[in-house]
Amino acid sequence: MRIRSRRTATAAFVAVAAMTMTGCSSSGGRPADEGADGAAAGVADTPRMEIAMITHAAPGDTFWDIVRSGAEDAAAKDNVELNFQGAPEAGDQVNLVQSAIDSGVDGIAVTLAKADALNPVVQRAVDAGIPVVAFNGGFEEWQDSGAVGYFGQDEELAGEAAGTRLTEEGAQHELCVIQEQGHVGLEARCRGVDNTFNGTSEVLYVTGTDMPSVQQAITSKLQQSPSIDRVVTLGAPFAMTAVQSVDAAGSDAQVVTFDTNSELIGAVQDGDVQWAIDQQPYLQGYLAVDSLWLYNTNGNTIGGGQATLTGPSFIDSTNVDRVAEFAAGGTR
Numbered sequence: 001m002r003i004r005s006r007r008t009a010t011a012a013f014v015a016v017a018a019m020t021m022t023g024c025s026s027s028g029g030r031p032a033d034e035g036a037d038g039a040a041a042g043v044a045d046t047p048r049m050e051i052a053m054i055t056h057a058a059p060g061d062t063f064w065d066i067v068r069s070g071a072e073d074a075a076a077k078d079n080v081e082l083n084f085q086g087a088p089e090a091g092d093q094v095n096l097v098q099s100a101i102d103s104g105v106d107g108i109a110v111t112l113a114k115a116d117a118l119n120p121v122v123q124r125a126v127d128a129g130i131p132v133v134a135f136n137g138g139f140e141e142w143q144d145s146g147a148v149g150y151f152g153q154d155e156e157l158a159g160e161a162a163g164t165r166l167t168e169e170g171a172q173h174e175l176c177v178i179q180e181q182g183h184v185g186l187e188a189r190c191r192g193v194d195n196t197f198n199g200t201s202e203v204l205y206v207t208g209t210d211m212p213s214v215q216q217a218i219t220s221k222l223q224q225s226p227s228i229d230r231v232v233t234l235g236a237p238f239a240m241t242a243v244q245s246v247d248a249a250g251s252d253a254q255v256v257t258f259d260t261n262s263e264l265i266g267a268v269q270d271g272d273v274q275w276a277i278d279q280q281p282y283l284q285g286y287l288a289v290d291s292l293w294l295y296n297t298n299g300n301t302i303g304g305g306q307a308t309l310t311g312p313s314f315i316d317s318t319n320v321d322r323v324a325e326f327a328a329g330g331t332r
Helices: 063-078 090-103 115-127 155-168 184-196 211-224 236-249 262-270 281-298 320-327
Strands: 049-055 080-086 107-110 132-135 150-152 173-178 200-205 230-233 254-258 273-278 307-309 313-315
Touching (some): 090 107, 090 115, 107 115, 107 281, 115 132, 132 281, 155 184, 155 230, 173 211, 211 236, 236 262, 236 273
Parallel strands (some): 049 107, 150 307, 173 230, 230 254
């Protein structure tokens, strides 16, 4: 089963082929407590700078807690004042970027899940002399925005890795649940699954901000299509909801997912979720802030003009206990 190569990505930190992880890099863990020996580094003595981190985070989505954890750890190390904000609607995200420009921040880290709407305001930031890095969303589009770097995973490639694994497991009918229609990264994930999965693929759109309706929609679909044997969700909270839907529908389908949180890690340990694809959100937040500090203090860029990949990799029964150690600290 083919996994397409991407000339537009630099595979740093993880294998692009999405092989199952054999352990966790220390770069993904939270530094030790303040004042402790070991991993906790001193604060940089460079001048204090302000960085705005603007995401498309929806309220209650725990994925962004992990991103923020990484960003805050980098900010603490780099003597950075971090202004973390989220807005799921593209127009609101545009307004937040413009406010950051108007306030004269020293750098902006932004997700480009809806790049067509965001790219013009990102270019305004660049024109104003404010360096911008993109992360998490906009893998295919970030270079058009004028950003100096990108940190995340190739979402279609990650989907292809999932589709290949589903085929190898003998799945016959998968349902890919998209919680936000028009989100380029989510659409790419399901498209990737369909590219390499040998069975039947379907997409179900749900309203991710209304979890009871998500559960009802998945339950109804499973009842209508009893041949579905895999539910593929695109976020940890939706995987947990899908587990409830499978039970309510009396279905034999197994749940697999993209992205993690501490509850999801426990579900993999318990066997309620078979596996998860990890894009290392802690690393995305950390690198986004740290790269802006490096750019401002020493003119450094990361990735050689290409995206720096933070995933994909699999978390399953073979490595979940190791990952759980870090998830308990809010970094995986």
